[in-house]
Amino acid sequence: MRQTSVILCVAFVLVTACTITTPTTTPPTGSTPTTINRTETLPTEADQRFAQQREQMVVKTIKNRGITDEDVLEAMEAVPRHKFVPEEQQPQAYGDYPLPIGFGQTISQPYIVAMMTELLELEEGDQVLEIGTGSGYQAAVLAELPEVEVYTIEVIPELAERAKETLDRLGYAHVHCKQGDGYYGWPEHAPFDGIIVTAAPDHVPQPLREQLAVGGRMVIPIGPRGGYQTLWKFVKQPDGEMKAYNKGGVAFVPFTGRGIRGEEEGGGWPP
Numbered sequence: 460m461r462q463t464s465v466i467l468c469v470a471f472v473l474v475t476a477c478t479i480t481t482p483t484t485t486p487p488t489g490s491t492p493t494t495i496n497r498t499e500t501l502p503t504e505a506d507q508r509f510a511q512q513r514e515q516m517v518v519k520t521i522k523n524r525g526i527t528d529e530d531v532l533e534a535m536e537a538v539p540r541h542k543f544v545p546e547e548q549q550p551q552a553y554g555d556y557p558l559p560i561g562f563g564q565t566i567s568q569p570y571i572v573a574m575m576t577e578l579l580e581l582e583e584g585d586q587v588l589e590i591g592t593g594s595g596y597q598a599a600v601l602a603e604l605p606e607v608e609v610y611t612i613e614v615i616p617e618l619a620e621r622a623k624e625t626l627d628r629l630g631y632a633h634v635h636c637k638q639g640d641g642y643y644g645w646p647e648h649a650p651f652d653g654i655i656v657t658a659a660p661d662h663v664p665q666p667l668r669e670q671l672a673v674g675g676r677m678v679i680p681i682g683p684r685g686g687y688q689t690l691w692k693f694v695k696q697p698d699g700e701m702k703a704y705n706k707g708g709v710a711f712v713p714f715t716g717r718g719i720r721g722e723e724e725g726g727g728w729p730p
């Protein structure tokens with residue numbers, strides 16, 4: 460046993476020494492000896508660690524809290540959330556809380572992402588519109604659902620651009636991204652079987668209501684700016700009425716843009 464340890468130690472020292480003296484390898488600053496070979500080994504170790512954390516997250520914070528849709532659970536396990544947050548936030552990527560993504564915006568907590576995705580009840584062949592691309596994470600989760608076509612709109616140009624890059628890089632290039640005010644929806648591709656709004660307006664934007672297919676589901680937080688809101692699920696009836704289901708209290712960043720301000724007087728609430 461002791462002999463084996465000695466051999467392993469010698470091997471480690473040799474590997475370390477080789478790595479340090481290899482001209483192409485730059486030792487990272489502040490590293491400990493065990494991470495010296497980081498350029499080759501860390502990405503794999505990190506990926507494995509993140510994958511384990513993701514697996515735990517799905518069981519502890521999503522499955523155990525009542526999400527049962529297998530497609531949603533698989534999607535949550537498939538999407539590398541850490542790759543959608545700024546590098547300094549990556550160690551926290553699998554905790555059940557929102558994280559900052561810049562420009563005063565946040566990526567929602569994983570449980571809420573899973574719950575809203577489940578509430579959409581998407582099926583193969585459906586198309587879904589997301590308002591508030593942010594980091595692109597929720598769009599990627601939707602894109603993991605089998606045969607679902609995803610459209611997403613972000614109002615902040617820098618976030619829209621960054622999300623598009625992230626989605627392309629991670630294999631979600633088929634997600635349709637647009638920069639603009641999501642208040643007006645995406646009429647060219649309507650009707651949508653699902654509409655998910657990930658910023659909080661104080662009423663349902665009329666264009667979104669119109670762009671929802673009959674039988675379609677809209678999941679949207681509604682409430683006062685900067686306060687707590689109520690998460691609503693609406694199902695559009697054949698006569699155009701929206702059947703409403705209260706899904707509890709949530710806290711989302713405000714829905715911005717000109718559209719929502721223009722409808723302040725006599726807007727679409729109650730729907």
Ligand code: SAH
Pocket residue numbers: 560564565566567590591592593594595596597598612613614615618639640641642657658712713714715716
């Ligand atoms: N779904 C995102 C997080 C949403 S944060 C994710 O998975 O990362 C809410 C986002 O909605 C912010 O990026 C904000 O800029 C955006 N937003 C707010 N009002 C909007 C509007 N009118 N149209 C489109 N996007 C909007």
